[in-house]
Amino acid sequence: xxxxxxxxxxxxxxxxxxxHYLFPPLTxxxxxxxxxxxxxxxKTKDPAYKQAQxxxxxxxxxNFAIGVASGIVMEFQFGTNWxxxxxxxxxxxxxxxxxxxxxxxxxxxxxxAVLIFGWNKVGPRMHFFSTCMVALGSIxxxxxxxxxxxxxxxxxxxxxxxxxxxxxxARGESTFDANGLLITEPWIIDGVxxxxxxxxxxxxxxxxxxxxxxxxxxxxxxxxxGAFFILSICAWYILKKKYVDFAExxxxxxxxxxxxxxxxxxxxGHRQAQNxxxxxxxxxxxxxxxxxxxxxxxxxxxxxxxxxxxxxxxKVAIPGGLSFMVHDDFSFSEPVLGxxxxxxxxxxxxxxxxxxxxxxxxxxxxxxxLTLYSYFLLWRGTLFQTRWVMRAYxxxxxxxxxxxxxxxxxxxxxxxxxxxxxxxxxxxxxxPVLDEEGYLQYRKxxxxxxxxxxxxxxxxxxxxxxxxxxxxxxxxAASIVMFLFxxxxxxxxxxxxxxxxxQHGPDxxxxxxxxxxxxxxxxxxxxxxxxxxxxxxxxxxxxAKVNQGGDHA
Amino acid sequence: MxxxxxxxxxxxxxxxxxxxxxxxSLIWFLILAVLLTGYAILDGFDLGVGILHPFVAxxxxxxxxxxxxxxxxxxxxxxxxxxxxxxxxAAFPEAYATVFSGFYLALMLLLFALILRAxxxxxxxxxxxxxxxxxxxxxxxxGSFLATFLFGVAVGNMMxxxxxxxxxxxxxxxxxxxxxxxLVVGLLGVFAFAxxxxxxxYLKTEGDFQQSLRPVMWKMFSVFAPLFVLVSVWTTLSVPxxxxxxxxxxxxxxxxxxxxxxxxxxxxAISKGIEGYAFISSSCVIAAFVVLFIxxxxxxxxxxxxxxxxxxxxxxxxxxxxxxxxxxxIALIGMPCVISxxxxxxxxxxxxxKLDETSY
Numbered sequence: 001x002x003x004x005x006x007x008x009x010x011x012x013x014x015x016x017x018x019x020h021y022l023f024p025p026l027t028x029x030x031x032x033x034x035x036x037x038x039x040x041x042x043k044t045k046d047p048a049y050k051q052a053q054x055x056x057x058x059x060x061x062x063n064f065a066i067g068v069a070s071g072i073v074m075e076f077q078f079g080t081n082w083x084x085x086x087x088x089x090x091x092x093x094x095x096x097x098x099x100x101x102x103x104x105x106x107x108x109x110x111x112x113a114v115l116i117f118g119w120n121k122v123g124p125r126m127h128f129f130s131t132c133m134v135a136l137g138s139i140x141x142x143x144x145x146x147x148x149x150x151x152x153x154x155x156x157x158x159x160x161x162x163x164x165x166x167x168x169x170a171r172g173e174s175t176f177d178a179n180g181l182l183i184t185e186p187w188i189i190d191g192v193x194x195x196x197x198x199x200x201x202x203x204x205x206x207x208x209x210x211x212x213x214x215x216x217x218x219x220x221x222x223x224x225x226g227a228f229f230i231l232s233i234c235a236w237y238i239l240k241k242k243y244v245d246f247a248e249x250x251x252x253x254x255x256x257x258x259x260x261x262x263x264x265x266x267x268x269g270h271r272q273a274q275n276x277x278x279x280x281x282x283x284x285x286x287x288x289x290x291x292x293x294x295x296x297x298x299x300x301x302x303x304x305x306x307x308x309x310x311x312x313x314x315k316v317a318i319p320g321g322l323s324f325m326v327h328d329d330f331s332f333s334e335p336v337l338g339x340x341x342x343x344x345x346x347x348x349x350x351x352x353x354x355x356x357x358x359x360x361x362x363x364x365x366x367x368x369x370l371t372l373y374s375y376f377l378l379w380r381g382t383l384f385q386t387r388w389v390m391r392a393y394x395x396x397x398x399x400x401x402x403x404x405x406x407x408x409x410x411x412x413x414x415x416x417x418x419x420x421x422x423x424x425x426x427x428x429x430x431x432p433v434l435d436e437e438g439y440l441q442y443r444k445x446x447x448x449x450x451x452x453x454x455x456x457x458x459x460x461x462x463x464x465x466x467x468x469x470x471x472x473x474x475x476x477a478a479s480i481v482m483f484l485f486x487x488x489x490x491x492x493x494x495x496x497x498x499x500x501x502x503q504h505g506p507d508x509x510x511x512x513x514x515x516x517x518x519x520x521x522x523x524x525x526x527x528x529x530x531x532x533x534x535x536x537x538x539x540x541x542x543x544a545k546v547n548q549g550g551d552h553a
Numbered sequence: 554m555x556x557x558x559x560x561x562x563x564x565x566x567x568x569x570x571x572x573x574x575x576x577x578s579l580i581w582f583l584i585l586a587v588l589l590t591g592y593a594i595l596d597g598f599d600l601g602v603g604i605l606h607p608f609v610a611x612x613x614x615x616x617x618x619x620x621x622x623x624x625x626x627x628x629x630x631x632x633x634x635x636x637x638x639x640x641x642x643a644a645f646p647e648a649y650a651t652v653f654s655g656f657y658l659a660l661m662l663l664l665f666a667l668i669l670r671a672x673x674x675x676x677x678x679x680x681x682x683x684x685x686x687x688x689x690x691x692x693x694x695x696g697s698f699l700a701t702f703l704f705g706v707a708v709g710n711m712m713x714x715x716x717x718x719x720x721x722x723x724x725x726x727x728x729x730x731x732x733x734x735x736l737v738v739g740l741l742g743v744f745a746f747a748x749x750x751x752x753x754x755y756l757k758t759e760g761d762f763q764q765s766l767r768p769v770m771w772k773m774f775s776v777f778a779p780l781f782v783l784v785s786v787w788t789t790l791s792v793p794x795x796x797x798x799x800x801x802x803x804x805x806x807x808x809x810x811x812x813x814x815x816x817x818x819x820x821x822a823i824s825k826g827i828e829g830y831a832f833i834s835s836s837c838v839i840a841a842f843v844v845l846f847i848x849x850x851x852x853x854x855x856x857x858x859x860x861x862x863x864x865x866x867x868x869x870x871x872x873x874x875x876x877x878x879x880x881x882x883i884a885l886i887g888m889p890c891v892i893s894x895x896x897x898x899x900x901x902x903x904x905x906x907k908l909d910e911t912s913y
Contacts, residue, residue, distance in 0.1 A: 062675065068628060068849075069671035071665050075638050077654025080660050083722075086653075090646020091872040095880050098643040102887035109632050110898045113625035117911045121901050133894075166868050171631035172853065172861025174868075182575070182868075189719050198873040468654035470723040479661040486668055493672070497679045 008476040009081045009467050015480065019487045023067030025404050028142060028219065029226015029257075031135030033117075036253060038128040048070040052250050054119070054231070055506035059498065061116045063124055068109065070487075081476065085419055085466030091198045092158050093148045100144035105323060108137030139219065146218050150211040152420050153411070154279045155197070157204030160459055162186055162447040187452060193447045193455055197420070209232040209279055209492065212413075213272035220419055221404050224367065227258035228393075228400040233502055235393035238384050243505045248384055255378075259371035266364055270325070271398050276414075277326050279420060281337045281432065281440060283414035286348045287357040288322055289315075290338045297322035299335035302358075307350040310340065335433060343439045346417065353414040356406035362434050363403040422460030577877035578867045581644035582847070582854070584884060588640060590843045592633035594749075594836045599627040601750020603697025604671060604743060607690060609754070609769055615762050616690060620674060620684040620913050622906040627674065631667070643880055647870040648723055648854040655715060655723025656707060659730060663703045670696030678913040705742025707737025709853050712792050714856035717863040721870075722858075734787060735882065741780045745842070748773040748819070749835040755828050757906045760876060770823055770831075783815060787851070793857070795849035805848055813840035 034056060041049035075097065078086050086094075090093055114122055122130070151158070165187040175183045187194045199205055228289035231254045237247035277284040284290075289305040289312040290297055299321025303312035320332025327334045370392060377383035384390070415421050425433045425441040435441050443459040446449050572580075602623050610616040623630075628800065653660055669692045677689035713734060716725045726890045751773050755766045788795055801807050815837040822831035854870045857863040871877060 065628075065671060065675035069668040072635060073629075075635055075642075076653060076660055076664060078642065079638075079649045080657050081654070082652035083650035086642065086646055086650040087721075090649060091876045092641055094639065094643030094649070094872065095876050095883070096879060098636070098639035099883050099887075101632065102641035102891065104884060105632045105635055106629065106887075106891040107894070108892050109628040112628060113898055114901060117625040118901060119911055120909060126880055151709055166866060168862045168864065168866070170862065172856065172864050172866075174852065174866065194720075199876045199879065202879050211578075274780075468650075468657070469720065470651075470654045471657045475657050475661075475727075478658070482661060482665060486665065490668070490672060493676055499674060500679065 001475075005471065005473045005476060006464050007465050008473055008480065010463070012081060012476055012480050012483065013077065015487070016070065016077060016483055017408075019483075019491070020067065020070040021076055021405065021408065022401060023063050023070065024138065024142065025222040025225035026229055027060065027067055028135075028138045028222035029224070030056060030063070030229065031131075031138050032223060032257065033226060033230060033250075033254060034060060034131050035128075035135050037368060038131045042124060048246065048249060051508070052246060053507050055246075056250075057115060059501055061112070062494070062497060062501065064112060065106075065491060069490075073483075081468055081471065082419075082466050083468035083470065085453055088196050088461050088466070089152070089420060091196060092155075095199065095202075096144045096148035096151070096206070100141050100148075104137045104141035104144060106137075107140065108134050109425045110170065111137070124478075142218055142222065143215060146215045147208075147211055149496075150214050151205055151208050153214070153415055154208050154210040155201060155420060155423060155460070156208035157206070159200050160195050160197050160445045160457075162188075162195050165249075187450050188449065191449070191455075193449065195445070195447060195457065210272075210275055213268065213275045215271055216268050217265065217407070220261045220268060221407060223257055225400045225404050227254040227261065228367075228397045230254040231258060231393045232395070232397035235390040236502070237505070239387065239390050239394065244384075246506050251384075252306040252378075255371065255374060258367070259375065261353040262364065262367040262371055266368060268332070269320060269361070269364070274328075277336070278430070279424070280415065282327070282339065282342045282347060283353070283411075283422065285337065285339045285342065286350055286353045286414055287410060289354050290336060291340050291352065292337055293338040293341045295335060296320040296333040297326070297338070299325060305350050305354045307347075323340060337440065339434045341434060341438060341440050346440075346442070348414050348416040353410045356410035356413070360403050360407045360410060363399045366399065366404075367396070381459060417462050417464070418460050419463040419466040420461040422437065469527045560874035570747075572878065572881075574871065574874040574877065575868060577874060577881065578644075578871040580881060581640070581871065581877055582851075582867050584881075585637065585640055585644065586847045587842060588633055588637040589847075592630070592637055592842050593839045593843055595630035595633060595720075596627070597746045597839050598750045599623045599630055600697045600701045601668075601746035601748065602754055603693050603750070604701065604747045604755065605750055605769065605773075606697070607694045609751075610762075613686065614870065614908075616686075617678070617908055617912060618758060618762060618906055620677065620693070621753065621908060622754055624674070624906075624913050625902045627897065628671075629673075629895065639834035640880070640884075644877060645854055645865075645867075645870040646683055646864050646872060651717065651721045651723060651855055651865060651870075652707075652711075653710065655660070655717075655725070656710075656730065657709065658727045659703055663700055666696045668696070669693075670700065674913055701743050701746050702739040704791060705739030706735045708742070708846055709738030711855065712738070712788065712795070712846065714858035714864070715871060716859040717855065717865070719863055721855075721865055734791060737780070737787065738768040739786055741777070741784045743778055744773060744777040745835075746778045749832075749839060752823075752828055752832045752835055756832055759905045767823075770828075771820075774820055774823070778816065792849055796844070798848045798851050808841055808844050808848070812838060812845065815841065 034053060037049050037053040037056065040046070041053060078093075078097075111133040115134050118130065163186075164184045167185050168184045169175055177183055202533060230250055234247040234251040234254070237243050238251070264439060273287075276287075288297075289303060291301050291310045291312075296319065298315075298317035298319050300315045300317045303315030303317070304463040305312050309346055322336050323329050323334045324332050326336050361537065370389075374383055374389060377386055377389065422444075423440040423442045425443055426435050432440055444456050445459045447457075449455055558632040588651070602619060606619050610619045638649075673692035673696060674843065677686055677693070682684075710730050710732075713732070715723055715730075718724050748770070751766060751770045755763055755770060758766065815834045818834040819831050819838070822828060822834060851867075853864045853866055855865040857865075872880075
């Protein structure tokens with residue numbers, strides 16, 4: 001492994017996206033819960049809902065802030081570290097990103113202000129409307145970003161064309177021919193035409209073959225994350241016998257979301273895997289560590305993959321299982337295209353996707369069993385007394401985080417060595433066409449140069465070719481150090497503040513802010529200036545101020 | 554539903570046959586200018602407030618007032634920058650790639666600054682300890698100052714042009730970006746935003762604290778005004794292109810004239826006690842800066858200082874006609890929504906800033 005520009009840029013992208021992706025799923029998942037709580041409060045006027053809503057909104061705000069801060073990095077990073085990629089995909093990918101900015105970000109950040117700061121400024125209906133808008137904004141955002149990423153996996157609605165360039169004179173001015181028309185020329189540097197992907201059909205690009213499956217999968221993953229985040233905190237309260245009423249109420253609500261999402265994501269995941277096989281067979285074969293294209297394909301449950309000897313050691317497998325999963329083939333015998341039919345240079349790295357894929361499915365299966373068993377216990381009336389189940393929920397938020405992360409790792413590492421995956425060559429029955437050496441073929445595009453020679457390239461872009469040319473490896477190394485420093489710090493502070501909020505718990509369920517608003521007025525009176533006065537919304541700090549006030553008296 | 558949208562898009566596309574790639578590229582150049590203006594005016598006062606933060610507020614109560622004056626709105630204001638980035642990527646991918654990779658270290662510092670500012674607002678109020686709050690006060694100032702300064706330095710470099718190879722790749726160094734002209738433009742940015750922020754803060758506060766901001770506004774103006782003159786003179790001398798566009802389109806002279814008038818109106822309005830007008834004037838000054846910036850660039854997006862033929866022109870850098878057209882429709886649908894709910898939110902949080910249990 002060489003610490004070159006490509007490697008470092010990949011490390012940096014992995015680091016920043018993985019840190020960022022801790023937060024959007026929490027925001028999206030909790031947004032749904034906030035809508036539920038806000039809606040129930042409007043309907044029933046039960047102050048307990050408002051109490052829960054206020055508590056979860058505070059946690060939501062904290063997660064959102066770090067999500068925004070780490071999200072800006074993502075948008076800039078395509079340009080800073082992957083400039084060649086940006087030049088290649090900007091026409092297609094950029095439009096999805098810009099749509100995200102204009103439709104999603106303005107919506108969520110604008111109404112977030114009302115959600116967090118507007119309790120006393122707007123009525124309950126407007127507040128509920130704002131909650132819906134924030135949740136909608138965060139979902140919009142996931143839609144556009146998944147559209148953009150899915151296009152990279154299964155490009156559609158676009159073509160790859162050579163670029164032209166206006167001819168400038170020595171003063172940098174445009175030039176015109178005798179008819180007053182702008183003079184342009186094919187853009188060719190050292191005999192290589194500069195090419196890029198351009199949109200042909202916008203809706204086909206948006207609704208490319210994998211968008212639907214992947215978007216559903218991502219959203220369900222977010223719901224699971226949000227639900228388990230809430231379940232975990234509530235389970236902790238129940239174990240500690242704190243705020244038990246509040247905790248049980250929130251727990252029941254989140255359990256519904258967790259159960260439904262866990263079951264749906266398994267069904268959706270199955271369909272999605274078939275979709276992956278159809279468009280990116282190398283990726284699925286890597287997930288499965290599947291090397292033999294001949295005969296029935298086994299479904300490997302466990303094993304040690306070995307890329308060098310093209311096999312999986314010590315494997316525990318279901319004979320013909322993969323044939324069944326991929327083709328819905330009840331005879332368990334239909335062949336599945338394996339890595340032996342992928343050129344070695346087109347194979348993704350083996351270990352990371354193989355393990356990520358198994359972790360994700362393992363955790364998903366555990367969630368289904370855990371939630372269903374919880375309903376059984378709920379029916380028996382013993383759920384909240386069964387301590388080991390509550391303990392399992394306490395830690396399961398970590399599993400939800402891992403499942404979301406490794407799912408993406410499998411998807412992105414499995415796409416390698418491509419940053420934009422070229423479509424595979426298929427016949428009229430949509431079956432892959434192998435070349436004369438028996439390898440899977442990727443589609444190519446041609447461009448004719450003015451001298452008549454034909455230039456040929458893959459209808460995609462390899463990750464190696466996507467990096468910035470104007471950036472040195474040392475610069476990327478320096479920025480990795482900077483991001484590591486900030487993110488470790490941020491992560492620590494986030495957990496510290498989150499822990500404080502959880503320890504503090506929800507405010508007592510009552511209309512208005514009886515106790516704390518008088519303290520707020522104290523503060524406005526300016527009696528305690530210069531003593532590091534607290535955020536009056538937080539109960540424990542309000543107590544601290546009572547003590548301070550006592551000292552003064 | 555999708556079909557109807559699609560038909561509408563087809564209809565829209567066919568209704569504007571005269572909008573070819575050249576026309577659309579120019580429109581997108583202008584849309585980017587609008588986004589940049591929106592960002593500079595709105596986040597300008599947020600950043601200015603952050604720069605002033607440690608100097609104007611002497612106790613925790615006042616510091617909270619300062620932070621909460623931008624509390625509910627800074628996040629939405631920053632979205633203008635994010636959308637500007639997205640729109641630049643979509644409409645001018647070549648320019649996005651050239652500038653972002655070329656200014657690599659500067660961009661990384663900018664990200665550092667923006668993260669610092671965002672989280673210091675969020676974290677500061679969460680713990681009572683004085684030391685904790687001091688740390689985040691410092692971070693809030695540093696983030697705001699550094700971000701503003703870097704924006705200015707970037708503008709200075711774009712005005713002068715940067716060395717590019719035939720692939721449109723930046724071939725200069727990081728230290729090359731820190732040239733005297735750009736550093737002075739960076740300082741101008743800092744004091745322009747600090748002035749803008751001080752007027753904003755004055756409008757959002759009341760009582761003794763508000764009165765203590767009056768000398769601050771004067772001080773900021775007294776530094777800003779000479780810097781303004783210096784940069785204006787320096788630009789006319791060292792960036793001749795800035796004047797060429799003005800000569801070619803003489804009606805554009807209205808911008809620098811209004812700019813000067815707006816600058817002069819700031820002290821007039823402050824001394825007359827009509828600070829609202831001073832704020833409008835400082836907003837106009839910032840808008841005029843953006844307009845003068847893009848007139849100086851035109852018809853380039855990134856002028857190459859080594860060989861003008863390597864420059865990124867608006868046309869060379871732009872996306873395909875198809876994408877520019879689709880994006881225009883997206884912008885035409887999206888921008889009215891954005892503006893209408895921005896108005897709703899500013900209206901909700903109008904008036905003097907008050908601390909309550911939801912404040913930072």
